[in-house]
Amino acid sequence: MNEYKGESLCWQVADGVVELTLDRAPANEIGLAMLDDLERFAAALPELESKASALILYSKQSAGFSAGADLRELYTLIQQTDAASAAKGVREFLERIHTVLNRIDMSSLTTIAAVHGVCFGGGFELVLACDLIVADKMARFCFPELRLGLIPGFGGIPRLKRDIGNGVVRDLLLTGRSVNATKALAVGLASQVAAEGEALRVARATAAQVTKFDRATAAAAKRFIKPLPTEELRREIDIFCQLFVKPAVMQGLRKFIENTDAHPYLP
Amino acid sequence: MSDVYFDAELMKTLEQTTDEILNLAAVHFKVPRANLQPNDDFFKKLGIDSLQALELLTRLENHFGVELPDYEVAGVSDFRTLATRIQARL
Numbered sequence: 315m316n317e318y319k320g321e322s323l324c325w326q327v328a329d330g331v332v333e334l335t336l337d338r339a340p341a342n343e344i345g346l347a348m349l350d351d352l353e354r355f356a357a358a359l360p361e362l363e364s365k366a367s368a369l370i371l372y373s374k375q376s377a378g379f380s381a382g383a384d385l386r387e388l389y390t391l392i393q394q395t396d397a398a399s400a401a402k403g404v405r406e407f408l409e410r411i412h413t414v415l416n417r418i419d420m421s422s423l424t425t426i427a428a429v430h431g432v433c434f435g436g437g438f439e440l441v442l443a444c445d446l447i448v449a450d451k452m453a454r455f456c457f458p459e460l461r462l463g464l465i466p467g468f469g470g471i472p473r474l475k476r477d478i479g480n481g482v483v484r485d486l487l488l489t490g491r492s493v494n495a496t497k498a499l500a501v502g503l504a505s506q507v508a509a510e511g512e513a514l515r516v517a518r519a520t521a522a523q524v525t526k527f528d529r530a531t532a533a534a535a536k537r538f539i540k541p542l543p544t545e546e547l548r549r550e551i552d553i554f555c556q557l558f559v560k561p562a563v564m565q566g567l568r569k570f571i572e573n574t575d576a577h578p579y580l581p
Numbered sequence: 582m583s584d585v586y587f588d589a590e591l592m593k594t595l596e597q598t599t600d601e602i603l604n605l606a607a608v609h610f611k612v613p614r615a616n617l618q619p620n621d622d623f624f625k626k627l628g629i630d631s632l633q634a635l636e637l638l639t640r641l642e643n644h645f646g647v648e649l650p651d652y653e654v655a656g657v658s659d660f661r662t663l664a665t666r667i668q669a670r671l
Contacts, residue, residue, distance in 0.1 A: 341632075377632055432632060452639050491650045494639050579631035581652040 345384030368521035378431020422533035428517035439468035449495035456492035463562035467554035472546035
């Protein structure tokens, strides 16, 4: 499928580059609709990989790349069922999103995330499945999960550990603070910083560069230098599910959802 | 005498920092500069939410060349206190 337009995203192929555009208001929250669309994308990848060399992920939402998991949807679903069913549903969601992100992670395409605005939680984890990150000067990266009594559950910790120093991983995880593009570049998270509004253009220039190289060689190089941390990814799901059943999580979710404070995205 | 001189310099620099914050906020959130005062609540005066507050934080970090953890500005709502936080990083 060369082109697709879904509820949450669309993609198209042109000149050897696949562009996957996230476009679900208000901030590309990753819930069931986005997951369904991402699974469609993952299913289409074999065909896309036969026609292209690079994949760009970016967002059309002005708020940013993605604010992460759809907490409102999660909270609503939990309210509608018993604790055991909710826990089972969460594990199933995690298994599904892991399958998608692992597929993107291991794609033979060189994958480039063009990030602007908020790139939080699950959105950050989607970006971490990519090979390269081009960060707009206004991008902010964050793992806010501890604020909810959780850890990142979409594979973010093993992937971040793969890419940058453990000290920085501990800082992001244990403080739950967001960092800007300058910091992301300094610690090796972002490969390039673009001026405000220019991340997609820079990502396209990078993708054009990538298309010059032999596909099989590039794919072999990528397989060599980018192992999938399979065991740790499984362990992360288990830890997340253990934490999810604790009362602090529901309290954290309720606080976020029912917050009339203007500041739910600040720690 | 030298302590007074040092304090005077510190106060002046904080005023300058505050002024730069007000200028930047006025430009980017399209609010008349004359309407902004150091003690104003920037959420209310700029009409912004927490996502836009993060945008303001990013612009300030880029402008002043500092890194300011967002937990340091959680609970801060006026420009002058924000300036104090930034001043501590200069």
